[in-house]
Amino acid sequence: MTVVEEARRTANGLRTASDSRLARFILAIGTIVVLILVFRLSTNFGVFPESWDVGLADPIDRARRWLISNQTSHWLYTVFLNPITDAIDWGIRRLESILKWFPWYSYPPITGVGLWWTRGRVAGVLGLASVSLIGIIDLWEESFATLALMGVSVLISMIIGIPLGIAAWRSDAVAKVVRPTLDAMQTMPGFVYLIPFVLLFGVGRVPALISTVIFALAPVVRLTEVGLRTVPQVTVEASEMFGATERQTLRLVRLPQARPAIFAGMNQTTMLAMSMVVIAAFIGAGGLGQVVLRAMQSIEVGKASEAGIAIVIMAIILDRFSTGIATADPGHDALALRWLAVAVTVVAVVGGLLGHNEFPESLNWQFAPYVDDATDWARYNLYDIGGSGIGTGPFSDFVTLRFVTPLRELLSSDIPWPAMIGIGVVLGLWARGIRLAVGIGAALFAIGFLGMWALSMDTLAQTIVAVAITLIIGVPVGIMTSHNDLLRTALKPVLDFFQTIPSFVLLVPVITLFHVGRIPGIIASVIYALPAAVHYTDLGLRRVPAEVHEAAESFGATRGQRLRRVEMPLAAPELMVAVNQVIMLILAMVVIAGLVGGGGLGLEAVRGLRRSDAVGRGFEAGIAIVLLASILDRLTRAIADRLRPPAAV
Amino acid sequence: MDTASETAQVRVEGVWKVFGRKPGEAREMAEAGATREEIQTATGSVVAVRDVTFHVDAGETFVVMGLSGSGKSTLIRCVSHLVAPTEGRVELCGTELTRADHATLRNLRRQKMAMVFQHFGLFPHRKVVDNVAYGLEVQGVDRQDRQDRARELLDTVGLEGWGDHYPQQLSGGMQQRVGLARALAVDPEVLFFDEPFSALDPLIRRDMQDELIDLQMKLQRTLVFITHDFAEALKLADRIAIMNDGAFVQVGTPVEILTSPADDYVRAFTQDAPVAKVLQACSLMRPLDGTDIDPGWPQVSSTTPLETALPHLLGSTSPVVVCDEDSTPVGLLHGDDVAGVISENRP
Numbered sequence: 001m002t003v004v005e006e007a008r009r010t011a012n013g014l015r016t017a018s019d020s021r022l023a024r025f026i027l028a029i030g031t032i033v034v035l036i037l038v039f040r041l042s043t044n045f046g047v048f049p050e051s052w053d054v055g056l057a058d059p060i061d062r063a064r065r066w067l068i069s070n071q072t073s074h075w076l077y078t079v080f081l082n083p084i085t086d087a088i089d090w091g092i093r094r095l096e097s098i099l100k101w102f103p104w105y106s107y108p109p110i111t112g113v114g115l116w117w118t119r120g121r122v123a124g125v126l127g128l129a130s131v132s133l134i135g136i137i138d139l140w141e142e143s144f145a146t147l148a149l150m151g152v153s154v155l156i157s158m159i160i161g162i163p164l165g166i167a168a169w170r171s172d173a174v175a176k177v178v179r180p181t182l183d184a185m186q187t188m189p190g191f192v193y194l195i196p197f198v199l200l201f202g203v204g205r206v207p208a209l210i211s212t213v214i215f216a217l218a219p220v221v222r223l224t225e226v227g228l229r230t231v232p233q234v235t236v237e238a239s240e241m242f243g244a245t246e247r248q249t250l251r252l253v254r255l256p257q258a259r260p261a262i263f264a265g266m267n268q269t270t271m272l273a274m275s276m277v278v279i280a281a282f283i284g285a286g287g288l289g290q291v292v293l294r295a296m297q298s299i300e301v302g303k304a305s306e307a308g309i310a311i312v313i314m315a316i317i318l319d320r321f322s323t324g325i326a327t328a329d330p331g332h333d334a335l336a337l338r339w340l341a342v343a344v345t346v347v348a349v350v351g352g353l354l355g356h357n358e359f360p361e362s363l364n365w366q367f368a369p370y371v372d373d374a375t376d377w378a379r380y381n382l383y384d385i386g387g388s389g390i391g392t393g394p395f396s397d398f399v400t401l402r403f404v405t406p407l408r409e410l411l412s413s414d415i416p417w418p419a420m421i422g423i424g425v426v427l428g429l430w431a432r433g434i435r436l437a438v439g440i441g442a443a444l445f446a447i448g449f450l451g452m453w454a455l456s457m458d459t460l461a462q463t464i465v466a467v468a469i470t471l472i473i474g475v476p477v478g479i480m481t482s483h484n485d486l487l488r489t490a491l492k493p494v495l496d497f498f499q500t501i502p503s504f505v506l507l508v509p510v511i512t513l514f515h516v517g518r519i520p521g522i523i524a525s526v527i528y529a530l531p532a533a534v535h536y537t538d539l540g541l542r543r544v545p546a547e548v549h550e551a552a553e554s555f556g557a558t559r560g561q562r563l564r565r566v567e568m569p570l571a572a573p574e575l576m577v578a579v580n581q582v583i584m585l586i587l588a589m590v591v592i593a594g595l596v597g598g599g600g601l602g603l604e605a606v607r608g609l610r611r612s613d614a615v616g617r618g619f620e621a622g623i624a625i626v627l628l629a630s631i632l633d634r635l636t637r638a639i640a641d642r643l644r645p646p647a648a649v
Numbered sequence: 650m651d652t653a654s655e656t657a658q659v660r661v662e663g664v665w666k667v668f669g670r671k672p673g674e675a676r677e678m679a680e681a682g683a684t685r686e687e688i689q690t691a692t693g694s695v696v697a698v699r700d701v702t703f704h705v706d707a708g709e710t711f712v713v714m715g716l717s718g719s720g721k722s723t724l725i726r727c728v729s730h731l732v733a734p735t736e737g738r739v740e741l742c743g744t745e746l747t748r749a750d751h752a753t754l755r756n757l758r759r760q761k762m763a764m765v766f767q768h769f770g771l772f773p774h775r776k777v778v779d780n781v782a783y784g785l786e787v788q789g790v791d792r793q794d795r796q797d798r799a800r801e802l803l804d805t806v807g808l809e810g811w812g813d814h815y816p817q818q819l820s821g822g823m824q825q826r827v828g829l830a831r832a833l834a835v836d837p838e839v840l841f842f843d844e845p846f847s848a849l850d851p852l853i854r855r856d857m858q859d860e861l862i863d864l865q866m867k868l869q870r871t872l873v874f875i876t877h878d879f880a881e882a883l884k885l886a887d888r889i890a891i892m893n894d895g896a897f898v899q900v901g902t903p904v905e906i907l908t909s910p911a912d913d914y915v916r917a918f919t920q921d922a923p924v925a926k927v928l929q930a931c932s933l934m935r936p937l938d939g940t941d942i943d944p945g946w947p948q949v950s951s952t953t954p955l956e957t958a959l960p961h962l963l964g965s966t967s968p969v970v971v972c973d974e975d976s977t978p979v980g981l982l983h984g985d986d987v988a989g990v991i992s993e994n995r996p
Binding site: 232234235237238239240241242243244245248252253256257259 | 726729731754755756757758759760762763764766767768769770771772773774775783784786787788831835841
């Protein structure tokens with residue numbers, strides 16, 4: 001009796017909860033429609049009024065000029081910034097010269113031995129071959145420049161990150177400051193970090209390195225903290241019981257047990273640094289990124305491909321090595337490897353003394369011409385196959401004219417700006433509450449006041465189209481892989497590969513097919529974000545407990561019903577996380593695509609980095625990107641929380 | 650309840666441990682007789698240990714028996730000062746832990762005490778031998794010496810040759826031997842055991858208990874042992890404290906507990922206890938008082954379990970002669986007494 005009543009009450013409670021949710025949703029949609037109609041009919045609001053531009057650009061440009069002219073005299077530089085610059089520059093040069101001291105023929109075997117040791121023989125052979133390839137395509141010098149910058153960045157990230165992680169673990173006060181800062185830092189597209197440091201340090205390797213460190217710092221800090229937090233309490237008690245000092249316990253018990261987590265953090269930090277060091281070519285960091293950038297600007301697709309491949313090789317080697325190092329177990333090969341390592345070291349030192357530094361030109365072979373030929377062929381033959389109206393050209397036009405442009409028009413002028421802000425506020429209210437709503441409203445106003453309204457809506461339109469395409473492809477694939485282990489195993493290396501590639505490099509193959517404009521940027525973004533969409537969909541569906549599947553099946557649900565009625569709703573929060581990740585990745589990529597004619601905020605930011613008279617505008621665009629990223633991030637995360645089933649009481 | 654003797658190595662007086670924001674209020678309520686649930690709803694604080702007093706003599710095995718949530722784990726942490734008690738005094742080997750500064754406490758831990766943990770608490774990143782040597786490493790003993798000592802102890806606990814493995818490569822029973830060796834390596838005077846065998850299979854648990862008894866015969870250390878297993882307590886203890894709801898319900902020798910349980914709570918445990926296995930002839934014998942011993946009476950040694958003496962008593966009215974190790978008669982075991990104890994413990 002009572003049980004029945006209780007069940008009935010619970011069911012009612014659930015129903016009212018979901019009823020009120022639906023009601024709120026309908027209310028939100030209704031408000032949005034009313035907002036649009038009211039502003040459309042009653043006034044002539046369109047684009048955010050230009051006269052409201054607060055004009056941040058001019059003061060920033062003035063500051064820039066002042067900074068440049070005072071670089072040699074002002075105390076800020078002589079006492080503070082210049083010594084930092086000099087020390088960092090010295091470090092990079094030093095590392096580069098050490099790297100170059102060893103003979104060219106020592107690097108392929110060093111890589112081979114390293115990968116054999118951490119990953120096995122096949123990886124070793126592949127490593128040896130691919131490093132040789134970098135030399136063969138004549139990118140030896142540039143690779144060292146990139147490697148030196150990487151090395152110093154990662155080293156500094158460790159030196160700052162591990163102690164910071166320890167501090168955040170030790171003190172809740174520090175953690176309270178560090179955690180949200182890291183979250184915010186990870187939200188922003190890496191690209192925008194470059195802007196303030198260019199302002200302060202000018203172009204070159206030092207601002208590149210500083211922005212790289214900031215961009216790449218988060219994982220190592222976070223995972224050091226997590227690693228220390230998850231050390232089993234009983235081992236700490238055991239250590240204390242033996243009268244260990246706190247320092248002894250940290251050194252002998254906590255840190256060694258946190259080591260796998262710290263290594264994982266180091267791997268992620270390394271990969272982020274790699275992607276940033278490449279992008280930092282925009283501000284004169286040199287190296288492989290510079291080659292890609294130059295080649296792309298002059299549409300030398302072959303050259304860009306070569307450098308792109310060198311970057312991919314370097315990224316994959318670093319990734320495999322840094323993930324393997326924590327679990328390295330050479331097994332039976334240990335003895336052979338030891339002798340090999342000794343032999344390679346001897347060869348390296350002797351060769352270094354003899355001075356065989358340059359990769360011999362006689363071994364050079366370029367595949368750039370073939371890529372150029374293929375690109376030309378593709379452009380003539382695939383652009384519009386046989387005049388049939390099918391091909392990459394018509395496809396670009398179709399997507400641009402049917403989706404991107406209308407959506408941009410819709411967002412920037414067809415929907416009046418006050419209505420846009422209203423929509424943001426209503427969504428914020430619906431998803432979380434008054435604070436988020438106010439935050440979104442303020443951020444949108446700020447974008448308007450910066451004079452970045454139209455450009456932001458352009459970027460938003462591109463982002464929305466790319467997100468839609470990514471989800472349309474990625475979610476079904478994720479659903480399939482979650483039901484099919486074979487497919488999942490087959491797809492995994494492909495997805496891993498695309499996630500390892502620095503974002504910037506993805507633009508290279510895309511422009512071979514689609515030339516420049518908004519479409520290559522969108523396609524590159526889709527490719528860049530697809531792995532995340534597939535991964536999180538798969539993860540969300542796999543987390544649905546087996547009993548739930550069985551329960552649904554026992555009621556005779558079809559597969560489609562099960563998916564729609566049971567699995568998707570249960571996986572909804574994870575799916576929203578997928579949407580969040582996809583949006584953030586795509587936004588980062590769409591911004592970089594400013595380089596290949598993507599337009600919007602990215603273009604403005606790129607110009608700001610490349611032309612000293614446009615720094616102010618670039619800075620404004622950077623702020624707008626940050627604001628846009630924050631709005632989208634908070635909003636999607638709030639929606640994810642909203643979709644979570646009520647917590648157990 | 651407890652009169653501290655001169656030789657006590659562990660003295661605990663009026664120890665309280667309250668988790669939460671309002672320890673004072675919670676304590677007042679507890680003193681007024683409120684249960685843990687009542688206190689928690691009223692103050693949000695949990696009274697884990699309430700007013701516990703006891704002492705442990707040198708060489709004695711003192712077992713604290715209680716069900717999960719009775720506060721025994723917190724108690725042993727208060728005594729070893731892994732957790733600071735809210736109130737009360739803890740004295741170990743003549744030093745008052747509750748007033749000691751960090752350095753004193755550290756030195757005391759390095760030299761006088763050690764602990765064996767329920768889930769072993771071994772360091773997964775260190776080889777077995779380095780686990781055992783940990784206490785010495787912390788003290789600054791150099792590598793060769795501490796390794797030698799560690800290997801010596803691994804031999805003692807029957808793990809010779811396992812030193813170069815990692816703990817997780819060993820079975821549960823072997824892991825706890827490592828834990829025991831690690832605790833013994835620093836040559837402590839007082840050993841704390843926090844439910845050391847409860848994570849082990851029953852058969853292995855029995856082996857470990859027997860081995861601990863053997864070791865204790867040789868080493869004669871002071872042991873404070875926590876368990877939720879009444880049979881284990883009866884088997885190992887010189888004295889047992891039964892704990893419930895944070896407080897001691899009864900403290901006494903196994904025989905005292907079995908023969909005169911303080912209340913229904915304790916009696917509930919004794920009812921299922923294997924009395925005839927646990928009680929030994931010496932614990933129920935009556936003094937000789939000049940009785941003439943008939944040479945026809947059967948003889949048993951003083952450590953014989955009642956179970957074994959029972960057949961001699963059944964179907965006979967004559968008592969059994971209890972002898973010490975030198976076969977000198979020390980007392981008489983009467984059938985009535987045995988029957989009394991056994992039947993008293995039947996529902």
